Amino acid sequence: MEKDAPRPGRIPKISQRKIKAVVEATLQTTPPHATHWSTRTMAKAQGLSEATIRRIWKQHNLKPHLVKTFKLSRDKHFVEKLYDIVGLYLNPPDKSLVLCVDEKSQIQALDRTQPGLPLKKGRYGTMTHDYKRNGTTTLFAALSMLDGKVIGDCMPRH
Structure with a gap:
């Protein structure tokens, strides 16, 4: 019986392209009628969950609510x-x-x-x-x- 090679975990569901789009939008744009992105507004704009946005921001050390x-x-x-x-x-x-x-x-x-x-x-x-x-x-x-x-x-x- 053949076995699959060991891997670090499940395959990510969100592409690197989508992650890059979230990071770029966070750094280069602001939401309409607001001064900065919240996880809720970014999630809605990118079609992702708030938890996913929170994880992406944490991985890239982004804190748009802090000035x-x-x-x-x-x-x-x-x-x-x-x-x-x-x-x-x-x-x-x-x-x-x-x-x-x-x-x-x-x-x-x-x-x-x-x-x-x-x-x-x-x-x-x-x-x-x-x-x-x-x-x-x-x-x-x-x-x-x-x-x-x-x-x-x-x-x-x-």
Whole structure:
């Protein structure tokens, strides 16, 4: 009785051509009316299951949902200011109130000032931290380090 030669497993059902098409679509296109592909939208566009898209992305180290932002300070005294601020948190003066204040930018309609770099194998897509404001409200919030309370207010203009 003749036997088949041992093999590493079942023959893949998805061709290398189809896998390449998924990878290229992920890297070079975006879905209509969206900023990046999800497993659901890519699966529908390519006629594959979400699990298959997830496996292909994992094999090729693709993470289209992740974006790194960056901001380079042009302030010559940035490092000095950084040490001063961090020093307040690490060693606040007696009877002082330290607040951490920031704006909630996700509730604004933003346009980036420069285009980001596209997603590549093994690297996130990137985008600049600078943006153009389009006249929406800004939420300012502060965390009181004393009692853990959050103080907030909305301002129509920045």
